[in-house]
Amino acid sequence: MIPKITTIPIQHLVSGDRLAIQVYQFSGSKPGKKAYLQANLHGAEIVGNAVIHQLIEFLLTLDDSQLVGEICLVPVCNPLGTNQRHHHFSTGRFNPYDGKDWNRIFWDYEKQDDDLAAFAQSQINLDITEIYSNYLKRIQASFAQELAKIQSPSGVPLHQRYRYQLQSLCLDGNYVIDIHSSTNQAIDYLYCFRVRESH
Numbered sequence: 001m002i003p004k005i006t007t008i009p010i011q012h013l014v015s016g017d018r019l020a021i022q023v024y025q026f027s028g029s030k031p032g033k034k035a036y037l038q039a040n041l042h043g044a045e046i047v048g049n050a051v052i053h054q055l056i057e058f059l060l061t062l063d064d065s066q067l068v069g070e071i072c073l074v075p076v077c078n079p080l081g082t083n084q085r086h087h088h089f090s091t092g093r094f095n096p097y098d099g100k101d102w103n104r105i106f107w108d109y110e111k112q113d114d115d116l117a118a119f120a121q122s123q124i125n126l127d128i129t130e131i132y133s134n135y136l137k138r139i140q141a142s143f144a145q146e147l148a149k150i151q152s153p154s155g156v157p158l159h160q161r162y163r164y165q166l167q168s169l170c171l172d173g174n175y176v177i178d179i180h181s182s183t184n185q186a187i188d189y190l191y192c193f194r195v196r197e198s199h
Helices: 047-060 116-122 128-150 158-170
Strands: 004-012 018-027 030-039 068-074 175-179
Touching: 004 158, 018 158, 030 047, 030 158, 047 068, 047 175, 068 158, 128 158
Parallel strands: 030 068, 030 175
Antiparallel strands: 004 018, 018 068
């Protein structure tokens, strides 16, 4: 199966280098759920990239009839963090512009919605699939308002533009996995829940 590969620009550096993220989208011949996996949000956590690249190699051996739904893979999801160096060591845990942890920059719908309890009450007698659909539409509408801020002439900080790009890739995902790992000192291990292998 051949993936659709998309390159999304993140930042143009003074040196002339352009930082971007690359997205590998594998779509099965039958519609289904979407799984989204990203790795290397913190600059030194490179092991997750190896996991994603092995998954890409495996998916390339499949026929699209063997996959139901979609798998979206984003290795090196934070090139800004990956390129951060201090004394020959890749740190990349914090945004160098404002000091925020890269894993704490994301838009959180529940903190934005003042009336979540009222929404839940209005859905109480509905079928679970309808509740899911209504909630997803509500989140997407609120996220669309974020885009208006991102595109405003006054501009926004880099971390807001970056988080919008990353979150827009997984907003419709049924399964979202952000692989946090270690440096090359722990390359042999990926911890997961054994009881969830069949999911």
